[in-house]
Amino acid sequence: MKALLLVLITSLYLSASNGFVTPKELNALLENKNLVLIDITDKETYDAGHLPNASLANVDDFRKQVQKHQLMKSSSEIEAIARSLGINNDSIVVIYGHGKKKELLKSSYVALSLIVNGAKNVSLLNGQYDDYAREFKVEKETPKVKKGNFTAVYNPDILVDLEYVKSHITKIPMLEARSPEYYYGTELSDGVQRAGHIPKAMSSFWKDKFNKDNTLRSKEDLDAIFMQGYALQKEDEVILYCTGGLEASMNWYILYQNMGLKHAKLYDASMKEWGNRNDTPITKFKWETFTK
Template sequence: MKYFLILSLSFLTLLASDAFIQPSELKHLLEDKKLIIIDVADSAIYKTSHIQGAIYCDVTKFIKKENNPYSLMDSPQIIGQELRNLGINQDSKVVIYAHNTQKGILNTSYLAFVLLYSGFENLSILDGGYMSWVFENERLTSSKKSEAHEEGNLVIKVNQNILATLKSVQNNLATTPMLDARSPKMYYGTERSNKIRTIGHISYAKSSHYEDKFLRDTTLREQKELDEIYIYGHGLKKSDEVIVYGDDVFTASMEFYILYKHMGFKNTKLYEASLLEWGNSLGLPMTRFKWE
């Protein structure tokens, strides 16, 4: 019965999800004038080689520059202008990719999170990143910088429902499923997270490392395996409210993206300040040396 349920949910997820796009699918879209491909690698890597027609985006432009210890997003006005500078329109199809480094992979999910927060849903991440594209379409790469043809007309419609705050996490301890996107060693407390004072995890949270959702070539695991992880392993239902956190918003963003966009868990929330806030505040419950 369990496997029949998982198989059924897996089929429904495949029908609904466009969270990850294959290189062959992207190739067929290249002539679509509504398509915007965004490269979120470091600028030096982008200048060396990128997908033909891809626009470079520095994702730090969306983060507040002053008095911001938690890497929180800037105002909707600034976010909107930066997205329009990329040429994004209301009816655009956005594909984001990176160059297969850990930083680049998390940059893709962070930009996806910013777009979802802005009310824009027609987006995908290139499965396997730049290397998967080169493997199939080596000739469709370039070192020539691409620019947006004109400023976009995207109107920001902020979706506050995907954000969790310190207060909401406190109020939902032990009652709402919470996933820690860091490595198991950091969760368990045998390794310390960078810039985090307290060792261990937020009490009652489960370990769900975002890297475990991918194969060694950084392509997404098969749907049946993801269903086993989230539906059977974590016991989640699509109607559940789920809170995701990490060291910071970047390490949390990919776990959030997979759940919200690919798995269709639309009540998933990202604790943006994550352990930069919780783990550096005295008196907040943290647990070490325990699997929950």
């Protein structure tokens, strides 16, 4: 009975968090046997301190190189990685980094990878490791992980490719997650040969969704940014892209997991594919709004 109550409390906490769980909420759930913590950092940082029973993972475990860009690995590969981290079909997964903004993006990409492949209960730690460590006990020991039984069930409606983007340029809104100078075309992103953005895409820098302390902005702020600023509605399709998938994964995660836009899609290859070809249209020196 006690175990069942703990599961119900955990589910209540994480459903109320809308994709982001606070350090206080997470600390109250550490005894839940279904809880799996994933630390996205380098080994040296992980060894210096991590959340209790957290397993170390690398975003590159979930991605593969394809020409000049990267794509998510196959479902069978994601399944194997998830199992190695102790993830079961009924696991409650919380992912975090150590305060570096790149780790925040890597965390959202790992969350994306799991959700695309059928994971039902995935959250990010709001404020990451640093906020948790200021209030609660952390550890240095590497836990023994029991292999999980996670079975990947691929959702084909989330990731989109170049041809899909090309055919939907004037049909559905697109948001670019890169810093504005890359969107506008005054600077080139690393690994991208052509400056500018996909025609009709709107600039939506991922970092603007967070406060200076790396905590997520309020619901009111996010509604103002996405629902008012870009005139999005919950039933809308919207394509997210960036340099190479990481930045856009955070915009996607917020829209899909936090704000309930279940038709949000991610162009994984992003500008490292689009901007390195000569047969793709690009717009620069222009701020755009979407109109059909």
